[in-house]
Amino acid sequence: MVKLKLISTGSRKKESRSMKKGNEHSLKEAVDLLLETYKIKGKFQETAIVAHWEEIMGKTIASRTTELFIKDKKLFLKLNSSVLRNELQMARQKIIELLNDRAGSEIIREVVFL
The missing domain is CATH 3.30.300 (GMP Synthetase; Chain A, domain 3)
Structure with a gap:
């Protein structure tokens, strides 16, 4: 399964160190979230x-x-x-x-x- 980390703002190094497991999503979940967010x-x-x-x-x-x-x-x-x-x-x-x-x-x- 492909895991995708959703990153908000700031430098990439800092975020990847402080990233919590709860913020990981599969690629399917991330695409579904994107489609729902933009109502498409x-x-x-x-x-x-x-x-x-x-x-x-x-x-x-x-x-x-x-x-x-x-x-x-x-x-x-x-x-x-x-x-x-x-x-x-x-x-x-x-x-x-x-x-x-x-x-x-x-x-x-x-x-x-x-």
């Missing part, structure tokens, strides 16, 4: 869902997806196959659960087909 964690998770769409939903669905974006906790999805669109409309709740499980929190509340 939700946007980061939304971007990850869009970027990993093929990995999450599979190659077949991804290849038929022509437009994909998230706004106000709604996933907007445009497909070039009406048959696939009908199938996915019937599985909306499953898609929401799958994406939210992947993100680790509630990022999507609704799926809108364009």
Whole structure:
């Protein structure tokens, strides 16, 4: 596990000597803290869902997806196959659960087909 020490101000030598173990964080914890501090964690998770769409939903669905974006906790999805669109409309709740499980929190509340 990578450990990261959060350092505030002052000279680096003095701080590293006086650094307490309680101030050590893993890299994951430090990144999570950074995302929460700047209030961009939700946007980061939304971007990850869009970027990993093929990995999450599979190659077949991804290849038929022509437009994909998230706004106000709604996933907007445009497909070039009406048959696939009908199938996915019937599985909306499953898609929401799958994406939210992947993100680790509630990022999507609704799926809108364009």
